[in-house]
């Protein structure tokens with residue numbers, strides 16, 4: 001490794017540790033607001049008690065700088081590589097992120113969650129082959145933006161992908177989302193957030209569902225028809241009455257975020273990625289000179305508009 | 306109506322106390338809580354290995370903590386519940402072993418009310434509230450089967466006022482779920 005490459009790897013590693021520290025110990029402002037509003041509006045007493053416990057938990061985590069949830073997750077990173085970071089640096093970026101995740105596991109600390117899929121052997125440092133999950137997406141910007149999402153598997157295990165018939169259309173999508181939420185029940189620690197990916201291929205739909213979860217809860221899809229669908233689906237999900245932790249109540253979901261891609265005339269892939277109330281996100285913005293900052297209100301657009 | 310609140314010492318000295326708990330009630334635990342997840346269950350009940358701790362009248366906690374090693378000792382960072390349904394298939398074995406209180410999240414499967422009747426209770430811990438619950442853990446007393454990895458090992462925790470936990474399956478054959486309440 002050249003000296004300048006080593007410097008860049010090191011600054012990406014540092015930025016990774018700091019972004020993970022923020023993500024694991026503090027909820028983004030939009031999530032806090034949404035949880036607080038839900039607490040105000042909740043009519044079920046038990047549900048209110050659980051929402052109070054969650055809010056108190058978040059307060060303690062922030063104050064004591066400890067992870068808000070013991071499942072510190074499998075880490076997904078969406079890397080937006082700006083114009084001044086040529087893609088040939090992908091390997092450098094990967095190296096920096098892995099080093100950062102290993103260090104964060106020691107320092108924050110994080111629970112070592114990453115295992116071989118079949119032998120189940122734990123690597124002990126939250127990295128492994130293709131772990132953390134890193135997706136490179138194009139961007140209009142200049143800098144490198146690393147969007148981190150350490151995500152627990154209570155919610156990931158409740159997620160689902162399907163391929164509907166083209167004729168099933170909107171009502172097929174609607175039913176699939178509601179069925180997925182019903183089947184999940186209390187497992188993903190409601191109140192949940194739903195990322196829905198519609199169209200593309202099977203893996204594109206799944207990626208879009210994850211991408212949707214990176215978007216703040218108070219930002220609707222720029223397409224008015226999709227924004228409207230997001231709001232109507234949210235109401236329908238909350239009508240189910242699953243409530244916090246699946247013990248009943250008005251608050252089942254905080255938001256539904258949908259992302260869409262054109263697809264083949266013969267198909268309609270749909271994915272629902274469920275996120276728990278511990279909607280942990282943070283972005284490291286890294287400048288070409290190695291300077292970085294951590295924010296919690298930025299998100300990947302996933303395309304060059 | 307406010308739910309009634311209980312304080313329960315674990316291991317459970319007087320099994321009759323369990324009958325006082327009704328679905329929807331709130332419980333705080335004092336005493337010893339033993340964590341056990343997939344691999345510990347597998348080792349005890351599929352491989353038939355002797356449990357490394359006494360499970361008679363015990364309270365087990367479906368959880369895997371975040372720990373830090375300091376001066377050769379383990380220090381708890383945070384601990385919170387994992388999804389219990391993954392352990393549901395071992396419920397009969399767990400009850401046979403003497404466990405009287407199970408703490409987790411997401412419920413213990415459809416058989417739970419029948420199997421637990423007259424024997425044990427299932428308590429839901431607010432999911433993901435690890436920072437909050439950890440304030441109620443006084444210390445890690447011991448760890449068994451460390452070779453299973455940090456999340457899967459059995460951690461023996463001393464707890465005080467550990468909660469709020471919600472009675473989700475009581476010892477009278479009732480279960481609390483959104484389907485009935487919602």
Ligand code: SF4
Pocket residue numbers: 069070071072151152153154155187188189276277278385386387432433434
């Ligand atoms: S579903 Fe989320 S909040 Fe619940 S235990 Fe898993 S990571 Fe934590």
